[in-house]
Amino acid sequence: xxxxxxxxxxENDLNAIERGYQNSFPHxxxxxxxxxxxxxxxxxxARISKKGENWNCRFSLIKSDKNILIITDKGATGLIGNKxxxxxxMIYLLKSQNPENLARFLNSNWSGKGxxxxxxxGRGKNIFLISSANREFYFDxxxxxxxxxxxxxxxxxxxxxxxxxxxxxxxxAKRELTRLFPEINQPESFGTRIIIPSxxxxxxxxxxxxxxxxYISNTRWETIKKxxxxxxxxxxxxxxxxxxxxxxxxxLELDKINLKIYEPELIKSDTELRTKKFVLKYELSGDIPENxxxxxxxxxxxxxxxxxxxTLLNIEKADNIxxxxxxxxxxxxxxxxxxxxxxxxxxWQSSSARSLKEYLKRRIREFAQDHKxxxxxxxxxxxxxxxxxxxxxxxxxxxxKKLDLGKKIQGGGGQSGNAHKPYKRESDSPLRISAINFAxxxxxxxxxxxxxxxxxxxxxxxxxxxxSIVVNIRxxxxxxxxxxxxTMEEKTFTLEPxxxxxxxxxxxxxxxxxKRGKYFFRAKLLCLEDTNIKLPDNKMLxxxxxxxxxxxxxxxxxxxxxxxxxxxxxxxxxxxxRFLFDWVQQQLGHYIIYYNGLHPKVIExxxxxxxxxxxxxxxxxxxxxxxxxxxxxxxQEVISGEAEADKEIEKIEESNDLTKILPExxxxxxxxxxxxxxxxxxxxxNQ
Amino acid sequence: xxxxxxxxxxxxxxxxxxxxxxxxxEDKLKADKEYSELEKIINKVERILSRQGFLAKDxxxxxxxxxxxxxxxxxxxxxxxxxxxxxxxxxxxxTLYGRWPKIHGGLPKFKVDLTxxxxxxxxxxxxxxxxxxxxxxxxxxxxxxISYKRIxxxxxIIEWIVEELTKKPRTRDESRPxxxxxxxxxxxxxxxxxxxxxxxxxxxxxxIVEEPGNT
Numbered sequence: 001x002x003x004x005x006x007x008x009x010x011e012n013d014l015n016a017i018e019r020g021y022q023n024s025f026p027h028x029x030x031x032x033x034x035x036x037x038x039x040x041x042x043x044x045x046a047r048i049s050k051k052g053e054n055w056n057c058r059f060s061l062i063k064s065d066k067n068i069l070i071i072t073d074k075g076a077t078g079l080i081g082n083k084x085x086x087x088x089x090m091i092y093l094l095k096s097q098n099p100e101n102l103a104r105f106l107n108s109n110w111s112g113k114g115x116x117x118x119x120x121x122g123r124g125k126n127i128f129l130i131s132s133a134n135r136e137f138y139f140d141x142x143x144x145x146x147x148x149x150x151x152x153x154x155x156x157x158x159x160x161x162x163x164x165x166x167x168x169x170x171x172x173a174k175r176e177l178t179r180l181f182p183e184i185n186q187p188e189s190f191g192t193r194i195i196i197p198s199x200x201x202x203x204x205x206x207x208x209x210x211x212x213x214x215y216i217s218n219t220r221w222e223t224i225k226k227x228x229x230x231x232x233x234x235x236x237x238x239x240x241x242x243x244x245x246x247x248x249x250x251x252l253e254l255d256k257i258n259l260k261i262y263e264p265e266l267i268k269s270d271t272e273l274r275t276k277k278f279v280l281k282y283e284l285s286g287d288i289p290e291n292x293x294x295x296x297x298x299x300x301x302x303x304x305x306x307x308x309x310x311t312l313l314n315i316e317k318a319d320n321i322x323x324x325x326x327x328x329x330x331x332x333x334x335x336x337x338x339x340x341x342x343x344x345x346x347x348w349q350s351s352s353a354r355s356l357k358e359y360l361k362r363r364i365r366e367f368a369q370d371h372k373x374x375x376x377x378x379x380x381x382x383x384x385x386x387x388x389x390x391x392x393x394x395x396x397x398x399x400x401k402k403l404d405l406g407k408k409i410q411g412g413g414g415q416s417g418n419a420h421k422p423y424k425r426e427s428d429s430p431l432r433i434s435a436i437n438f439a440x441x442x443x444x445x446x447x448x449x450x451x452x453x454x455x456x457x458x459x460x461x462x463x464x465x466x467x468s469i470v471v472n473i474r475x476x477x478x479x480x481x482x483x484x485x486x487t488m489e490e491k492t493f494t495l496e497p498x499x500x501x502x503x504x505x506x507x508x509x510x511x512x513x514x515k516r517g518k519y520f521f522r523a524k525l526l527c528l529e530d531t532n533i534k535l536p537d538n539k540m541l542x543x544x545x546x547x548x549x550x551x552x553x554x555x556x557x558x559x560x561x562x563x564x565x566x567x568x569x570x571x572x573x574x575x576x577x578r579f580l581f582d583w584v585q586q587q588l589g590h591y592i593i594y595y596n597g598l599h600p601k602v603i604e605x606x607x608x609x610x611x612x613x614x615x616x617x618x619x620x621x622x623x624x625x626x627x628x629x630x631x632x633x634x635x636q637e638v639i640s641g642e643a644e645a646d647k648e649i650e651k652i653e654e655s656n657d658l659t660k661i662l663p664e665x666x667x668x669x670x671x672x673x674x675x676x677x678x679x680x681x682x683x684x685x686n687q
Numbered sequence: 688x689x690x691x692x693x694x695x696x697x698x699x700x701x702x703x704x705x706x707x708x709x710x711x712x713e714d715k716l717k718a719d720k721e722y723s724e725l726e727k728i729i730n731k732v733e734r735i736l737s738r739q740g741f742l743a744k745d746x747x748x749x750x751x752x753x754x755x756x757x758x759x760x761x762x763x764x765x766x767x768x769x770x771x772x773x774x775x776x777x778x779x780x781x782t783l784y785g786r787w788p789k790i791h792g793g794l795p796k797f798k799v800d801l802t803x804x805x806x807x808x809x810x811x812x813x814x815x816x817x818x819x820x821x822x823x824x825x826x827x828x829x830x831x832x833i834s835y836k837r838i839x840x841x842x843x844i845i846e847w848i849v850e851e852l853t854k855k856p857r858t859r860d861e862s863r864p865x866x867x868x869x870x871x872x873x874x875x876x877x878x879x880x881x882x883x884x885x886x887x888x889x890x891x892x893x894x895i896v897e898e899p900g901n902t
Binding site: 526528539542543544545546547 | 877
């Protein structure tokens with residue numbers, strides 16, 4: 001039997017790739033933006049010095065009868081790798097793990113790059129073909145691997161509809177360059193040049209009116225900033241170096257007001273995936289250039305995607321918040337796998353990406369709260385509403401169990417375990433301290449926000465003996481991780497029988513720079529002399545006796561861990577018609593379900609309750625809607641790989657028909673839950 | 688600082704532990720270096736003890752006190768050079784199990800409490816002369832002594848016990864009532880604020896309640 005190799009119409013492939021780029025950069029100068037992204041990325045990946053020393057990349061437009069665009073890099077390795085003489089040898093090289101950059105450059109879908117580099121699947125060079133009106137480009141490279149010079153041509157054979165290439169080496173290559181491009185000199189240093197004859201009109205225009213330079217600055221500012229990287233554009237008349245966009249210098253570097261930098265943080269507590277830096281800025285005027293709006297997701301030193309802030313936090317002034325997130329190596333690696341070939345988007349459904357998005361949502365919400373863009377939901381005082389929310393959670397409990405929601409909650413126990421409650425003193429201990437008056441702003445919560453006050457942060461020494469006793473008392477605050485430990489007052493004195501004067505502070509304010517998290521208010525009493533007083537346990541009250549049971553936990557700008565997978569919160573700051581419910585994963589397995597207090601539906605429900613002087617309508621409303629949200633969250637967890645699919649989801653997956661999700665999964669399950677909830681448990685729901 | 692553990696992720700990556708939020712490549716390199724430094728110590732100790740006949744191939748010890756004291760001395764020297772803070776030291780003790788196969792086979796099933804950590808106990812004991820320790824009793828007895836938090840947190844109490852048990856030798860089981868009594872006596876007492884004289888007076892006044900079965 002005779003064997004043939006399948007022949008692909010590569011012109012169609014190229015057109016499809018072009019459409020892909022067009023979709024990813026939806027504006028008329030898409031080609032310029034896409035070209036700079038891929039060209040600089042390839043060049044940056046080939047830099048000799050990891051810190052980019054002596055590296056530069058230059059875009060030069062040579063205007064003549066036949067315009068030429070030359071992209072040159074210096075301080076780069078050139079297209080290194082072994083020479084090859086035939087296809088078999090070349091395939092062998094492509095399969096190897098070695099940096100066979102030349103072979104990979106000339107062929108498709110063989111990229112050997114990892115996540116620390118920017119390239120993906122070796123498709124980037126197609127953009128060079130697309131950039132030329134004739135579907136052709138030339139290249140030459142002076143290689144560090146063998147000091148050799150290579151010159152070549154890549155083109156679309158219009159007859160055979162195949163992408164072909166030809167190359168020559170050494171002196172022959174130099175002669176070819178001079179013959180075809182007499183105006184171009186021989187290279188003097190290591191690196192690669194891409195020579196694009198007859199660049200397309202839109203690309204030419206983007207170069208001449210400096211749009212290309214702007215795209216470079218907006219995409220590559222992180223590399224420019226960190227490595228002082230030199231990226232230069234000669235537009236036919238002027239030479240200009242890409243600079244860090246002015247908004248970075250003026251608005252972020254100098255104006256530290258309304259700026260928040262989050263240091264490395266785990267995006268999810270059960271992984272090791274971390275951000276490296278998350279920067280958020282609030283621009284009062286809202287005057288933010290179009291191209292820097294939203295949250296930039298940086299990978300490999302370039303902006304891959306900008307997520308509109310409003311999709312992360314749907315508030316009126318969302319667009320006034322912008323910034324960027326940098327990821328650590330492991331997270332970059334995960335996200336790299338979820339990136340499209342054009343380096344413009346991530347697939348956000350998968351587990352790591354979803355966790356990153358949830359992280360961004362949480363931090364942006366906090367940031368918005370800090371800047372009073374959102375009212376603090378915890379200031380809610382309506383008792384009836386609170387009862388409705390609690391009852392709704394109770395109603396949903398069987399559903400949570402059925403869906404396995406909340407299994408992942410860590411450190412749960414909140415209100416029941418370590419809840420703040422007045423300290424229960426040992427009534428029979430004659431020498432003690434009491435912190436009974438210690439008070440947080442909300443009687444029902446251990447949470448305290450920035451700028452709020454802790455009141456009565458003191459202890460009262462009590463001496464129920466008939467003798468004066470010398471004691472030492474220390475009152476202090478300590479963070480859970482022990483990194484913060486501050487004494488509020490320490491005193492050594494003679495405690496007369498009865499109650500002594502307060503030790504500690506009448507109040508203190510939570511400073512805005514205090515790390516969020518769990519803290520303890522503690523106090524310790526030490527007896528400094530031997531006495532003849534007997535303690536209830538028949539021991540003597542003596543020197544060294546310590547009483548250290550004042551230990552009250554509270555949470556700065558954080559909610560105590562909850563046992564329930566859901567907590568409800570009314571949001572009265574977002575007057576959006578499209579917002580009735582919204583949710584954020586606050587901690588692993590725990591979601592805050594926000595409902596819009598300004599929505600006419602919610603107002604109607606609340607009014608009814610007020611009229612009836614109860615909270616049953618809100619309870620039912622929350623229960624019914626949260627049931628569907630619970631199924632939606634389950635669905636998200638399954639899609640992201642965090643939870644296993646049940647039979648129903650498997651069935652829908654198999655059918656490959658997304659239209660079934662709403663009627664056959666979400667609505668059907670909500671209906672079943674409501675059947676039971678409304679007392680239909682004993683009825684025949686199958687009838 | 689970070690500490691290299693002998694645990695691996697499902698992908699086969701070595702797990703490093705640290706109290707820092709983020710472990711940098713530099714931290715890992717340093718941890719690797721320290722790990723290999725410790726490895727050398729482990730090998731050296733194992734070699735010496737095996738040569739002297741204190742250690743059999745199946746990790747059986749001829750004289751556990753000698754073995755642990757030798758380990759303790761080496762660990763003490765190592766840690767004195769490192770100057771770890773309390774939290775780091777805590778991590779360090781946790782990671783030692785499973786790394787001395789000739790001394791301690793396998794990982795413990797559950798996390799070992801600091802008061803029960805053999806390596807930490809060994810280091811505490813290294814502060815004493817081996818002959819002094821021998822006069823007091825076996826490794827088992829010493830392990831018992833160190834396991835009482837109140838005793839362990841004040842080195843002067845240990846010194847007193849050494850004196851006491853040297854004067855009047857007791858086995859581990861026979862010593863337990865004394866140790867329990869001391870621990871109980873100082874249950875709510877911060878002994879570190881007492882002078883040595885005050886502490887010793889209180890210690891000598893302790894009345895020992897014999898446990899049923901101990902005569």
